[in-house]
Amino acid sequence: MKEAKYIWKDGELVPWKEATIHILSHTLHYGNAAFEGVRAYMTEKGLAIFRLNDHTKRLLNSTKIVAIDCPYSEDELNLAQIELLKSNDFQNNVYIRPLVYLGYGAMGVSHKQAPVNVAIAAWEWGAYLGEDGIINGIKVKTSSFTRNSIKSTMGKAKIAANYLNSQMAKHEALNCGCEEALLLDDSGFIAEGSGECFFIVRDGVLITPPYDNSLESITQETVIEIAKDLNIPVVQRRITRDEVYIAQEAFFTGTAAEITPVRELDFRVIGSGKAGHITQKLQKEFFDLVMGKNQKYTHYLTYIK
CATH class of the missing domain: 3.30.470.10 (Aminotransferase class 4, branched-chain amino acid transferase, N-terminal domain)
Known part of the structure; x- marks a missing residue:
């Protein structure tokens, strides 16, 4: 550090x-x-x-x-x-x-x-999952750890105790030769990464899980807003693990992860095995936004003078 x-x-x-x-x-x-x-x-x-x-x-x-x-x-x-x-x-x-x-x-x-x-x-601090990951994507493993259940903890709070679950999932993924973990909820549907929200693209539609048991992500909300401005259809619904295997694109979002493509899940190549067309468009718009290059979104920036 x-x-x-x-x-x-x-x-x-x-x-x-x-x-x-x-x-x-x-x-x-x-x-x-x-x-x-x-x-x-x-x-x-x-x-x-x-x-x-x-x-x-x-x-x-x-x-x-x-x-x-x-x-x-x-x-x-x-x-x-x-x-x-x-x-x-x-x-x-x-x-x-x-x-x-x-x-x-x-x-x-x-x-x-x-x-x-x-x-x-x-x-x-630079790219959380590596500069190469931003460009070429990362390898991800579905975790054996289930995302904290809403029956036992409060996922809408960003609190320290919740992240032991994430820490163990990340540790497991790294030891399996992957860069990140993907956690399922207690019903078996995709919840989120160890510290990121998750998107897939199928047939030109951007799909992301609901906030059933996960943090209400500010970056996820921003990506959805950008996608709608680009006329990319967006659906927020449950996603199964095997649906990711046959998706054309997948990526993580978050304050730390920004927009990081997923090139593999569980040793199955996603799409072309690199950042897809829609992911690249969203990345460009997102980084233009945070770098102050898009006047439409300047209200999201607080300049330090």
Whole structure:
């Protein structure tokens, strides 16, 4: 990881190496913390945060779902992220990680007596699944781990505890020689990747799973909007694993993954084995959007000046 100068922590800019927590912080033991993944892109006009307001709103929705009372408002958190980027000398694209967590002061499963802390880190970061993956696609394995069931956890919250499931799925996929995992829900339909939403293309139609038991993805929503503007038909419905095998195209989306093509699933080549025509069109439009090259979508960018 490429370190930056400062991390924003409870209202102050703290040197990177000094932004620490106590070993008995409640979240460290019990996993209740809400976080976000946000990107800022180095455009011709300087750094611009992609859909800042939407990410912060989802962060606060997550804290509400898991009964954490965040001490900062949406406006305060937005300004904190802007302040953090201004304070660091970033020269390339940046990943931003806001985190609302339970600190030191109480132990035991009940969390309401634990203090609430907020930190925001940012660092320069390239393609999550590799630059080659963005161009040529990645190998994916259907995971033996089922996506967390809505019967036992809350998928609309982006919370730390949910990601143990993702971590184990990713670990399994990497050890099988693949770059990413694809998880099914407890009914056997495709849910999402370990940290991404999923799309396929069949007969010119873009298809993506519903939000039944997964996070409401901001990048997925953006891709759907772009597709409709390009007159690409979009359907949100359940997808089976074998349907992916016979799809013409498949790709992941997410803040980290952006738009990453899937060239293989379970050692079956998808389509031509590389980024398909529709995937490439969506990639071009998406990267034009986040780089400030499409005036229609400038409202999605918050420029750092």
